[in-house]
Amino acid sequence: MIYGEKLLKIYKILLKEYGPQEWWPADSPFEVMIGAVLTQNTNWNNVSRAIDNLKNEDLICPHKIAGISKRKLISAIRPSGFYNQKAAYLKGLSRHIVEKYSGDLQKLSKVDTEILRDELLALKGLGPETVDSILLYALNQPVFVIDAYTRRIFGRHGVAIKDSDYSAWQKFFESQLPRDAKLFNEFHALIVRLAKERCRKKPDCQGCPLKGIVL
């Protein structure tokens, strides 16, 4: 069986086991972008608190993030950790959106995916996973998001790609699956769901829906 069929089989198993995950949990594309930055190496529970603070202050808006003091931004996002860096990253991203797109995400979403990807990667604090999360979950572009969970799970199930090589992992999935944003969205969310339930650092394989599957 070729990889693509096995990957789709895994996808179907996970979808049946857990159901649609309804990602990304956010009320707007810009909120997805903020969450993508804040969740870097951080538990989502802490990110959620930080986003609640931003919502309570009515700050989910590129103009506002770009305009407020760094101190005020830090106090809102403090629960998400790494707040000094993340405040700078959010300001840089917001400034870029304001200056290049007048703060209008509709304009931004019309840019060619590859061009926008490079543009966002050039901003400080936005690496490949963060940018791809934004492209897929905020802008509905068909790019496959690779994260620590994806590498860990598929590594354990036989995919041999060097740990740090993001683009090789991404090419593997994107070349083996139909280029479909809805599929990429749900698949990645299901991988995270599975990892959280069974496949953190210490795997719990008893009763795992993927038990015994090797690619």
Place this chain on the structure above:
DNA sequence: GACCAGGCACATC
């Protein structure tokens, strides 16, 4: 108290 969480930039070799 140790370990972990939906990374990234930067220094050093």
Place this chain on the structure above:
DNA sequence: GATGTGCATGGT
């Protein structure tokens, strides 16, 4: 180009 380290909170 590979590898190591700082960043920081809150849950288990």
